[in-house]
Amino acid sequence: MKQRTLWTAALVVGLAFTAGCGSASGPGSSSGGSSDKLVVWDWKSGDPKAASYIQKAKADFAKKHPGVNLEFVAQPFDQYYTLLGAAIQSGKGPDVIMFNGGGKIRDRSDALAPLDSYIADDRQRLTGWDAFAKDGKTYAEPVTLQGHPIYYNKDLYQKAGLNPDAPATTLDEFIKNCGVITQKTGAKCFALGNKEGFGIQFWLSALGSAVLTPQEYDDWIAGKRNWSSPDVKQIFELWKQAGDTGLNTDGANSTAMFNDAFAAFSSGKAANVIGLMSDVGHWKDFAEFLTPEKIGVMQAPLVNPAAKPSLPYDGGIGYAVAKWTKDPKLAADVVRSLTSTEPLQAFSLDGGAIASDTTIDIAKSGPAAKAIVAEVKTGKPALHVALSSTTVDLMGRLSQQLLSDSITVDDVLAQLAASDKTG
Amino acid sequence: MGPATAGPTEDTAGRAPAPRPATASARRNRRGSRAERLAPLVLLAPAILIIAGLRLWPLLLGINFSFTGDGARNGMNVGLDNYLTLLHDPLFRTALRNVGLLVLLLPVAVAIPGLLATFIFLKVPGHRLYRGVYFFPAVLSPVIVGAIFNLLLAFDGPLNALLGGLGIGPVDWLGNPDVAIFAVVGVHIWATFGMALVVFLAGFATLDSSVLDAAKVDGASLPQTIWHVIIPSLSRTIQFVFVTTMIGMLTSMFGLLYVMTGGGPAGSTYLPEYYVWIQQGQMNQPALASAASTALFLIMLVVGLGQIGILRRAGKED
Structure with a gap:
């Protein structure tokens, strides 16, 4: 009898627990919310290269707001936007959120608080704002700049008898040089990884300014994209030709850009690569095999004389403030600390990232970094960043079809135009 | 039985002062039977609540969510718009076509472990070793399997080097839209057939050896033995393996796809599961993803009910 009562009691307690689990909205939330603790989500704070950046930013914030705790939650990048999507759907989550610039943040701007009224003082010092703006409102402060310089291996140029300090300025000359390098060293022209469809994005943006006229370029960025223009068509034709004529490393469609293609470049299997400026795939990332003085940066070789x-380049990554945070001004101050000069200086030095802050000292960085920073002033937003995520995704798949020769360039342009129109 | 014995007791209770122990035991009996009647419900409740609260309720929420919009139309009722989008999305159609392809390849995925199990059962030389070797991949996680085959199937990888040695041109196994899905399915079969093999071996253990001996005495060849003796005796095992292999193919290829092809090239290796993940996580279209999962759920429902039907009919034959 007694035993049975015990059993019943145990079951009732168990049921109470499961019932609690079953209810759709549990009481309280584990992350964010309270005003003396702010939660920051990113995929960087766990990276040893960003350790001193985060530490300095925390110190800066603690000076301005003693007593407010900052908790950094490093999420795996693979799952980042999936996890964030769940947080946004539930309307609860981190107060400060790291974002990639462009489509990634614009698609989710509904969940963010505009920062314009808090960040006026940073406008001049930082650059790369456009990637974090939508409809005239700014949703994040840029931390790094992301763009697509063309890196080349000076060693291979030298071995082929070419002047490593005077890279080609026109595409014809560039391809001729590649022929010489391949003949003399066996290295291919481009290290290309297009498994994820990233290859075409890099190609479009790196060569775009050498093919489109300045007017066409600016129109493209402003949203007036003419997919039937012969210049736009030429960018995709060049992509196909590079594949057909064997300029790329073999098996581009099954090679991951991160990091197999970059590994092919740094191990000397290809003379050039369209890389990145920040995060990964940049000059410092190649340093394991290619010391900084062996890496050159060239301007896009000219295709169209006009x-x-x-x-x-655009803003690369930045921090935004969630709409649901209790005190947006306080959260904006976290963002401002994360983009203040001293932390960014540390990030630039340790990680090799090109920071958004134009005032930091790059004397200790390699020559490639200096060459890139020198071009930032005249740089323009990248072409692919202006496209919607859907169009970029479609472009990735179509580019794979172009490489495997199962679609025509005209067909590709027609599909992209249709996708671009619907958003 | 109950009322018949209860009757006289009550009668006696009415006539004479109630003998206490008797009423107490009757009450206890009655309470005992009520407790016994409630016990199954109470014992089932945790399972039912978990299924209802953590499975069915979210499922209904998800289906409901699939009728709302994404982005600017977030939270608005859009009717069947998401499903129409799916129908017109070539990527989703490819994903469905690939499901069809998986169903077509199912016999191959069942025949391989079946044949190998037969060889082990017939004690080919080295069968003990093979039994262990065949099962080995089943303990590896899909991510590790994918990474291994990424290296083996790379354009400049060992398989192409081998083919080159034989004078056959290199094949971009994971980069050619026509080949990639077969490469991934092949690797999936390689990685999972060990489990089916074990089920087959268990089935063989129940085979009547006198029938096999009789076949041997009658001079049946190996193919004849397999076709006329082994397969008919193992029909239930084979059906079970069919069902589990199909479920495995439809639900657990995500890891391999993610590591080996990322849905590419040109979207040729998309499966509905992968499509759901991309739309939710990468394209920020959770409502469209919900619609796709609902569609996937319906497919699984049809396939599952069909298979249960087949199994039940096979059970009746026995």
Whole structure:
């Protein structure tokens, strides 16, 4: 009898627990909310290269707001936007959120608080704002700049008898040089990884300024994209030709850009690569095999005489403030600390990232970093960043079809135009 | 039985002062039977609540969510718009076509472990070793399997080097839209057939050896033995393996796809599961993803009910 009562009691307690689990909205939330603790989500704070950056930013914030705790939650990048999507759907989550610039933040701007009224003082010092703005409102402060310089291996140029300090300025000359390098060293022209469809994005943005006229370029960025223009068509034709004529490393469609293609470049299997400026795939990332003085940065080789090559870049990553945070001004101050000069200086030095702060000292960085920073002033936003995520995704798949020769360039342009129109 | 014995007791209770112990035991009996009647419900409740609260309720929420919009139309009722989008999305159609392809490849995925199990059962030389070797991949996680085959199937990888040695041109196993899905399915079969093999071996253990001996005495060849003796005796095992292999193919290829092809090239290796993940996580279209999961759920429901039907009919034959 007694035993049975015990059993019943145990079951009732158990049921009470499961019932609690079953209810859709549990009481309280584990992250964010309270005003003396702010939660920051990113995929960087766990990276040893960003350790001193985060530490300095925390110190800066603690000076301005003693007593307010900052908790950094480093999420795996693979799952980042999936997890964030769940947080946004539930309307609860971190107070401060790291974002990639462009489509990633614009698609989710509904969940963010505009920062314009808090950040006026940073406008001049930082650059790369456009990637974090939508409809005239700014949703994040840029931390790094992301863009697509063309890196080349000076060693291979030298071995092929070419002057490593005077890279080609026109595409014809560039391809001729590649022929010489391949003949003399066996290295391919481009290290290309297009498994994820990233290859075409880099290609479009790196070569765009050498093909489109300045007017066409600016129109593209402003949203007036003419997919039937012969210049736009030429960018995709060049992509196909590079594949057909064997300029790329083999098996591009099954090679991951991160990091197999970059590994191919740094191990000397290809003479050039369209890389990145921040995060990964940049000059410091190649340093394991290619010391900084062996890495050159060239301007896009000219294709159309009417074009004016420039460095394509945008804000890379930045921090935004969630709409649901209790005190947006306080959260904005976290963002301001994360983009203040001293932390960014540390990030630039340790990680090799090109920071958004134009006032930091890059004397200790390599020559490639200096060459990139020198071009930032005349640079323009990258072409692919202006496209919606859906169009970029479609472009990735179509580019794979172009490489495997199962679609025509005209067909590709027609599909992209249709996708671009619907958003 | 109950009322018949209860009757006289009550009668006696009415006539004479109630003998206490008797009423107490009757009450206890009655309470005992009520407790016994409630016990199954109470014992089932945790399972039912978990299924209802953590499975069915979210499922209904998800289906409901699939009728709302994304982005600017977040939270608005959009009717069947998401489903129409799916129908017109070539990527989703590819994903469905690949499901069809998986169903077509199912016999191969069942025949391989079946044949290998037969060889082990017939004690080919080294069968003990093979039994262990065949099962080995089943303990590896899909991510590790994917990474291994990424290296083996790379354009400049060992398999192409081998083919080159034989004078056959390199094949971009994971980069050619026509080949990639077969490469991934092949690897999936390689990685999972060990489990089916074990089920087959268990089935063989129940085989009547006198029938096999009789076949041997009658001079049946190996193919004849397999076709006329082994397969008919193992029909239930085979059906079970069919069902589990199909479920495995439809639900657990995500890891391999993610590591080996990322849905590419040109979207040729998309499966509905992968599509759901991309739309939710990468494209920020959770409502569209919900619609796709609902569609996937319906497919699984049809396939599952069909298979249960087949199994039940097979059970009746026995």
